Each structure stands twice: as C-alpha cells, then as structure tokens.
Amino acid sequence: MSLHWWQGACQPSDRVARSKAEARQQQLTKPTGSLGRLEHIAIHLAALQGRERPGLEKLWIAIFAGDHGVVAEGVSAYPQAVTGQMLANFVGGGAAISVLARELDAALEVIDLGTAEPLTQLPGVRHLHVGAGTQNFAREPAMTLAQALICLEAGRDSIERARSAGCDLFVGGEMGIGNTTAAAALACWLLECPASELAGPGTGLDPAGVAHKARVIDAALALHRQRLDGPLEALLHLGGFEIAALVGAYVAAAQQGVVVLVDGFICSVAALLAVRLNPGCRDWLLFAHHGAEPGHVRVLQALGAEPLLELGLRLGEGSGAALAVPLLRMACALHGQMATFAEAAVAEKPA
Numbered sequence: 001m002s003l004h005w006w007q008g009a010c011q012p013s014d015r016v017a018r019s020k021a022e023a024r025q026q027q028l029t030k031p032t033g034s035l036g037r038l039e040h041i042a043i044h045l046a047a048l049q050g051r052e053r054p055g056l057e058k059l060w061i062a063i064f065a066g067d068h069g070v071v072a073e074g075v076s077a078y079p080q081a082v083t084g085q086m087l088a089n090f091v092g093g094g095a096a097i098s099v100l101a102r103e104l105d106a107a108l109e110v111i112d113l114g115t116a117e118p119l120t121q122l123p124g125v126r127h128l129h130v131g132a133g134t135q136n137f138a139r140e141p142a143m144t145l146a147q148a149l150i151c152l153e154a155g156r157d158s159i160e161r162a163r164s165a166g167c168d169l170f171v172g173g174e175m176g177i178g179n180t181t182a183a184a185a186l187a188c189w190l191l192e193c194p195a196s197e198l199a200g201p202g203t204g205l206d207p208a209g210v211a212h213k214a215r216v217i218d219a220a221l222a223l224h225r226q227r228l229d230g231p232l233e234a235l236l237h238l239g240g241f242e243i244a245a246l247v248g249a250y251v252a253a254a255q256q257g258v259v260v261l262v263d264g265f266i267c268s269v270a271a272l273l274a275v276r277l278n279p280g281c282r283d284w285l286l287f288a289h290h291g292a293e294p295g296h297v298r299v300l301q302a303l304g305a306e307p308l309l310e311l312g313l314r315l316g317e318g319s320g321a322a323l324a325v326p327l328l329r330m331a332c333a334l335h336g337q338m339a340t341f342a343e344a345a346v347a348e349k350p351a
C-alpha cells in the first residue's frame with residue numbers, strides 16, 4: 001500500500017516538558033487552577049514545544065483563496081468576483097486580516113489557488129492557477145485528484161516557508177465566495193447529518209436562502225453518495241481549493257512541529273478532515289473561536305475542541321484566529337514570568 005505524505009507521522013509531544021510545566025503551574029503565586037484554561041493551554045504548549053516555558057513569538061498567517069462553481073446555484077449573498085477583489089485588498093493592507101497582521105507584527109502571505117475570473121498578476125500574491133475555481137459540485141465533482149494534490153501541497157509548502165522564517169505559530173485563513181456551502185457539505189458527510197442542521201447564512205443569506213442552500217447540499221450529497229468513501233474522496237467531490245490547502249497545511253504543521261490556531265467554520269471543517277486523514281495532527285490544533293455559522297459548534301464538538309473566544313464572528317480570512325493570538329501569548333507570558341511562591345516569599349496553601 002503506498003503511503004501519501006499526509007499519512008506520515010506527526011511530531012509527538014514531550015512528556016517531560018509537560019510534567020515540568022505542570023509542576024511550575026502549581027508553584028506560581030496564585031490559587032491553584034485560578035487561571036482556568038490558560039493554565040492548560042500553557043501546559044499543552046510546553047508539551048508541544050518541548051520546553052517548560054513555551055512562547056509564541058513569531059506568527060505566520062497564510063490566506064488561501066479559491067472560487068467555487070457551486071455559486072451558480074445561488075448559494076451566496078455576494079458575487080463571485082469578490083474573491084479576486086479581496087486578494088488585492090489583502091495585499092493592499094485594507095482587509096481585516098491585513099490590519100490584524102500588522103497589529104500582531106505577523107508575516108502575511110496570500111495564495112491564490114484559482115479564481116473564476118482570471119486575475120492579472122498581483123504583486124505580493126502567489127498565483128498557483130489550479131483552475132478557474134472548482135466545478136459546480138451540485139452537478140459534478142468539485143475538483144480532480146490532481147488538483148486536490150496540488151492544493152494539499154500548497155498548504156504544506158506554506159508551513160515549510162513558515163518554519164524557514166522561524167515562525168512558531170501558524171494561522172491559516174481562507175477567502176472564497178461560496179465556501180460555506182462546500183464546508184457545510186463536507187461537514188454533513190463528516191458528521192453524517194442532513195444539511196438543514198449545518199447550513200447557515202454564510203455572508204448573509206436570509207432564511208429562504210439558507211433553506212435553498214440546504215436543499216442544494218442534500219441533493220449534491222445524494223448525487224455523489226456512491227463515491228464518498230473516504231476523507232480524500234469527500235474533499236475532491238465537495239471541497240474547495242482553499243479548503244484542501246488548509247487540510248495540507250494542518251497536517252504538515254503537525255508533522256513539522258508548528259502549533260496551529262484554527263479560525264472559523266471553514267477552517268474547522270478543514271481541521272476535521274485533516275484529523276480524519278491523519279489523527280496524529282489533532283494535538284497540534286488549537287481552536288480560536290466559536291462563530292456564528294450553525295455548523296461550527298457541531299464540528300468543534302466532533303473535534304473535542306474548546307475554542308478560546310465566542311464573539312459571533314463570521315468573517316473568515318483567519319481573522320478570528322488572529323484575534324485570539326494575544327490570549328495565547330498572555331497564557332505563555334503568565335506561565336513563564338510569574339514568580340513562584342518561594343521567589344516572592346508568599347505563603348502557600350497549607351497541605
């Protein structure tokens with residue numbers, strides 16, 4: 001049996017560093033457990049990074065963009081041209097993620113996997129030309145195996161660049177009009193439930209629009225049912241170029257020992273696919289937020305994820321993950337810099 005690259009082993013976590021970090025948490029000048037989940041996060045990061053005092057100094061943000069043929073079914077509130085137009089906004093500095101990347105002093109790379117309207121080369125954007133968007137999965141498979149492989153590798157290549165640049169935290173973002181339909185279809189297949197439970201407004205459909213979107217998804221699932229016999233097949237029948245790239249990035253990050261902060265609904269679906277392809281990558285994925293799409297919470301539950309924030313976000317672009325980065329950094333700073341009871345001559349709780 002041939003092994004695909006995404007099936008290769010993920011980095012193990014370090015039990016010694018975990019024990020040392022647990023012991024340190026017990027000694028810091030605060031009632032035991034009083035920093036709640038921030039304590040667990042610091043300990044988990046210590047185990048991943050193999051050091052008692054973890055740190056997330058350099059952040060890499062990669063935005064993967066692609067168009068979706070299923071938009072022809074009238075499933076988005078916005079025109080498809082927005083995908084390409086937003087690419088210029090990302091590199092021009094005016095998008096939400098551009099602002100957040102600046103504020104966080106993060107590296108921001110923008111990867112165009114394929115838009116419906118051909119774009120002139122944009123300085124600062126990596127154009128990969130995988131196709132003019134995916135095919136309409138209401139009628140045919142979204143992409144070929146060859147296209148899926150290029151996209152998975154595009155995600156892996158981004159992790160390699162992040163690592164070469166010395167980054168210790170990766171945020172993947174996505175941009176693609178119609179991609180909540182693809183993500184909801186994948187979630188329906190992953191969770192074995194009807195689209196009425198997972199389809200949502202995306203960029204802003206009204207209730208009738210959401211009901212139509214759910215019908216499109218259910219019909220597509222019925223159309224492809226015979227062929228959906230694994231996560232890779234689901235990805236190429238129902239997915240998107242940017243979703244495939246995120247899957248590749250998440251698995252590669254775990255294989256190369258880079259911590260990932262997962263963004264919204266679409267990214268969480270990509271994370272669940274990545275875990276189905278390679279369960280070893282789950283440990284390396286932290287989850288930033290629980291957003292407004294109804295399917296998001298169900299996907300997070302399936303991942304056993306406890307997201308950091310709940311702000312009603314539904315923007316994408318990696319924005320929710322970027323917003324949660326300061327919280328992770330503060331968890332590390334508290335863990336690394338607080339005084340112990342002995343150092344500060346503070347009385348401990350009697351045994």
Ligand SMILES: O=C(O)c1ccc[n+]([C@@H]2O[C@H](COP(=O)([O-])O)[C@@H](O)[C@H]2O)c1
Binds near residue numbers: 264314
């Ligand atoms: O990340 C999320 O949770 C999220 C929820 C709703 C919409 N989006 C963004 O909106 C776009 C997809 O919405 P739609 O309605 O066109 O499928 C895509 O560019 C996503 O980045 C993102």
Ligand SMILES: Cc1cc2nc[nH]c2cc1C
Binds near residue numbers: 082086176315317
């Ligand atoms: C304007 C706009 C910006 C976005 N960013 C991510 N998805 C988006 C969708 C729209 C419509």
